Amino acid sequence: MEKKEDKFRKINYSKIKLDPENPRLPGSFRKGSKNERDLINWMLLEAATVELMYAIGQNGYFVGEQLLVIEDEEKSGNYIVIEGNRRLTAVKLLNEPELATVKKAAISEVIKNTDERPQDIPCLIFDEKSEILKYLGFRHITGIKSWKLLQKASYLNDVYHNEFDDKNFLTKCRDIAKNIGSSSNYVRRLITAFKIFKKVEDEGFYSISGLDDTKFHLNYLVDALNKKNIKNFIGVNINSNKPLEELNQDNLKELIFWWFEKTEGVPRIIxxxxxxxxxxxxxxxxxxxxxxxxGKSIDDAVELTKDIDSIFRTEIIKSLERLESADKLTHKVEDFYSNLYEDLKMIRKLALKIKEYKDQIEDSEDEF
Structure with a gap:
């Protein structure tokens, strides 16, 4: 077997393709065109690639920032980058700025103000994509180069389906968590939330205006899967080997509408x-x-979850105790404050108001 140190090689940028399955790409993009020009344009628009072009164009390519690549099965002698898509894009554009159809003016400025045009890039070549997954998990999920949540979830979902095929959900998640230095609960929630997201995506995001994979807040789902009543409402059990077996599609749809459908620019729940x-x-x-x-507001609905009778009784008792405490101090007061009379009138007014409401409800003739 070839030793890992023998896999280091400098490879001409033209022999390396961008990864069309890059987790940073939105799902809608990955479903569409996989043309490299489209990938380059996306990296320019979404991944701060122009700034990286300046850095490499001024200082050259740092040998310590090796690309992690695998062989391209479709074209002998060529490779696909798994880690380092943005760096590869920057190098390609420094050498062939005409590849871009967006940000042309910005790219022209970079070309005009830089001299370095690296062509042979340091790479580590791996036999299988799976060999790189542990590193990516640590670097981009628990490490310092953290991906956005949807990218993390997409990556973990890929690992889940490509590794540990003979194991159940709970065991797979535990093993993945160990590999990336995370908790099993977090991995279970991320993978489950991503599967739910894919179901919502398959439903066209329920035709909610403006909602797509770039506007969907996956953290809502991930965090919601830590809430007992929300999980029960949509029928999800992340402690089961089949967490979505009892998924309630109708309640899920209702939840998504609460979160993302806006009335006068505001959703029902943040x-x-x-x-x-x-x-x-x-x-x-x-x-x-x-x-x-x-149609009740969220705050009004929350009020209905409380034991109002108990709260009312507690507030009355607390008020009485405070008045009794004040009464005990009366003979010691030397200078009553100026608004005391108004405050006492307000206390009496509120007491009468509560008594009158009680009488209306109970039709009582009790003396007060």
């Missing part, structure tokens, strides 16, 4: 930690859930 906490409370109460479905 999927941040505060919003998810409120939603979890609502979904744990049938009364609150139905009220929210019927």
């Amino acid at each position: 999927g941040d930690s505060k919003g998810l906490k409120k939603l979890d409370l609502i979904l744990g109460s049938e009364k609150a859930k139905e009220a929210f479905r019927d």
Whole structure:
């Protein structure tokens, strides 16, 4: 078997292709064209490639930033980059700026103001893409070069389906977590959230205006899978070997609408930690859930989850205790503050208001 040190080689940039399965690419892009010119344009628009062109064009290519590549099965003597797509794009454009059809003016400035045009790039050649996955997982999920959440989830989903084929969901997630230095719970949530996202994507994002894979906040789903009532509502169990076996498609659709459909520019729920906490409370109460479905605001629905009778009693008792404490101090007060009379009138007014409401409800003739 060839030793790893023998796999280091400098390869001409023209012999290396960009990876059409790069996790940084949005799903909609990966489903479409895989033409390298399209990949280059995307890298220019989305991955700060012009700035990297300046750095390489001024300083040359640093040998320590090796590309990780595999052989191209479709073309002998050629390679596909698995790690380093942005660096490869920068080198290609420094040598062939005409490859780009976007940001032409910016690229012209780079060409005009730089001199370095590296052609032979340091590469580590691997036999299989899977050999690179552990490194990518550590570098881009738990390491310093962190991907966006959807990119992380896409990568983990690829690992899940290409590795550990003879193992069940829980075991696979535990092994993946060990490989990348993460927790099993986090891996289970990421992979499960990504599978749910793909179902939503397959439904055309339920035709919600403006929603696509670039606007979808996967963190809403990932964080929601830590909430008991939300998980139960959509029928997901990340502690099962078949986490989506009882997925409730109707409730999932309703949840996505709550998060992403906007009325007057505002969705019904923001999927941040505060919003998810409120939603979890609502979904744990049938009364609150139905009220929210019927149009109640999220805050009004949350109020319905509380034991209002108990809260009311506690507030009255606390108020009484404070008045009693004040009463005990009365004979010691030397200078009553100027607004005392107004405050006492307000206390009496509120007490009468509560009493009158009680009388209306109970039709009582009790003395007060």
